[in-house]
Amino acid sequence: MILWDLFQNFFNIGIFSFGGGYATLPFLYNISEVYNWYTFDDLSNMIAISSITPGPIGINMATFAGFKTAGLIGSLVSTTAIALPSLIFVVLISKALRKFRENIYVRSIIYVLKPLGCGLLSAVGVNMFINNFLGENINLYNIVFLAILILISLHKKLNPLFYLGISAIYGIIAGLQGF
Amino acid sequence: MTNISLKDIYIRFFRIGTLLLGGGYVILPLLQSEIAAKYEEITDDEVCEYYAISQSLPGVIAINTAVFVGYKLARTKGAIAAITGMVTPAFLCIILLANLLAQVVHVSFVQSIFTGVGIGVLALLFQAVNEMWKKSIVDNGALVIFFASFTALLGLKILPMYIVIAGILLGVVIGFFKGRRA
Numbered sequence: 001m002i003l004w005d006l007f008q009n010f011f012n013i014g015i016f017s018f019g020g021g022y023a024t025l026p027f028l029y030n031i032s033e034v035y036n037w038y039t040f041d042d043l044s045n046m047i048a049i050s051s052i053t054p055g056p057i058g059i060n061m062a063t064f065a066g067f068k069t070a071g072l073i074g075s076l077v078s079t080t081a082i083a084l085p086s087l088i089f090v091v092l093i094s095k096a097l098r099k100f101r102e103n104i105y106v107r108s109i110i111y112v113l114k115p116l117g118c119g120l121l122s123a124v125g126v127n128m129f130i131n132n133f134l135g136e137n138i139n140l141y142n143i144v145f146l147a148i149l150i151l152i153s154l155h156k157k158l159n160p161l162f163y164l165g166i167s168a169i170y171g172i173i174a175g176l177q178g179f
Numbered sequence: 180m181t182n183i184s185l186k187d188i189y190i191r192f193f194r195i196g197t198l199l200l201g202g203g204y205v206i207l208p209l210l211q212s213e214i215a216a217k218y219e220e221i222t223d224d225e226v227c228e229y230y231a232i233s234q235s236l237p238g239v240i241a242i243n244t245a246v247f248v249g250y251k252l253a254r255t256k257g258a259i260a261a262i263t264g265m266v267t268p269a270f271l272c273i274i275l276l277a278n279l280l281a282q283v284v285h286v287s288f289v290q291s292i293f294t295g296v297g298i299g300v301l302a303l304l305f306q307a308v309n310e311m312w313k314k315s316i317v318d319n320g321a322l323v324i325f326f327a328s329f330t331a332l333l334g335l336k337i338l339p340m341y342i343v344i345a346g347i348l349l350g351v352v353i354g355f356f357k358g359r360r361a
Contacts, residue, residue: 016343019315020240022307026332026339041297048296049276051303054197055269058239063273072274079270083262086238090246091255093236101232104358109350110235112324114315116346118308119328120339125304127333132297142298149302157306163299171295175288 002070003077005035010062010078014085017058019117022047024058024082026120028065029127037069040131051160058082145170183218183252185260191217192245192264199241199265206230206241214248221251241265324349 013027025047032040046068050060059079066078093100100106133143149163195209210226226248233243242262249261283289316322328346331337 012340014238016237016340017239018237018343019311020234022304024239025304030339044297044300045280045293047300047303048293049273049280051300052200053269053272053276054200055272056196056199056239056241056265059242059266059269060273063270064277067274067277075270075274075277079266082239083242083266086236086242086246087255087258087262089236089238090233090243091250091258093232094247094250097228097232101235104361105351105354106235108354108357109347111317111321112346112350112353113343114311115321115325116328116342118311118315119325120332120342121304121311122308122325123329123333125301125308126329128301128304132301146298146301149299150305153302153306153309157310160303163302163306164296165299167295167297167299167302168292169295170298171291171293172288174295175291 003073006037006066006069006074006077007081010066010081011084013062014082017117018113019121021057022121023117024061025124028061029124031065035069038065040128042068044128044132048164052164141174183220183257185253185256188249188252188257188260189264192249192261193267195245196241196265197268206244210244210248218252221248225251 009027009031013024017023017027025043028043028046029040032038032043038046046061046064050057050064053060059082062078062082063075066075068074070077129146133139133146145167149167152158153163191213195206195213198209199206207227207230210230211223215221215223215226229247230240230244233240233247236243242265245261245265246258249258251257253260284293312325316325324346328342331342331345332339
């Protein structure tokens with residue numbers, strides 16, 4: 001049953017994704033490999049659209065992935081499933097907030113999960129780079145353009161709209177010029 | 180506390196969800212103006228604390244924060260009202276755009292836009308990783324954990340869920356030794 005699989009997968013994301021925003025990506029990437037719900041290329045479009053629409057990025061991506069998988073009902077299931085663990089966790093700990101924050105086990109787990117989440121997201125990024133840039137249609141212009149964007153990002157933290165806007169324009173020009 | 184309406188919580192979080200654009204970092208000022216300034220039950224400091232703890236919990240940070248606020252205002256019902264409000268604008272926008280995209284995705288003009296946007300997405304990921312790196316790689320131990328999880332996913336193709344579970348276990352072990360030393 002596809003809806004039950006969808007629920008389980010996104011419930012797991014709600015429990016195990018850690019670090020906000022794009023931290024759900026390693027899981028969404030894994031889903032694209034295990035199931036045929038959406039492709040790796042779809043994932044890139046999902047990130048783009050989730051980054052420029054209102055709302056938390058994690059929710060946007062869950063809604064999008066659910067929609068791709070099983071339409072409107074799918075998106076309702078995935079969105080509910082990803083939010084449900086938050087409801088349970090937060091209600092459980094909100095009675096002893098300070099105790100939770102100062103607990104040595106909690107602090108140690110957070111110490112591990114932060115770099116771990118960073119490593120997972122890096123792995124997805126590298127995989128996307130290999131897939132999109134080093135495949136059969138290797139393209140020097142694209143690599144140079146990416147390098148420029150990355151240099152800009154090192155210099156200053158910019159709104160996602162900037163990167164996606166300028167790269168959309170680049171895509172149009174590249175399409176017209178045929179490179 | 181009894182006169183806080185669920186509808187009011189829903190509408191306030193609907194507003195926050197609509198204004199939440201380009202990452203979760205803008206949520207704090209929104210919570211201060213939409214929640215702390217409007218409800219006597221919640222102060223600026225509390226909102227900041229909720230947001231800080233939400234970052235150290237699993238799941239979507241904005242949703243965690245919404246549950247904290249909603250629960251404080253009107254228990255579980257309030258939490259559900261807050262989540263629903265926060266999710267509604269995101270949900271509607273994505274459904275609309277996903278439908279639109281499905282209809283135009285085969286147009287070659289749209290395809291070249293998305294080919295370009297794919298490059299921008301990589302730059303976005305790079306920026307996100309860079310931000311996470313600054314906050315998380317605090318010592319050599321953290322660096323080792325970074326490379327271990329990177330290799331586990333990219334090279335060994337281990338399920339992310341298992342990598343995270345291994346990380347939690349490692350955290351428990353570290354906590355145990357730190358607790359004994361203290």
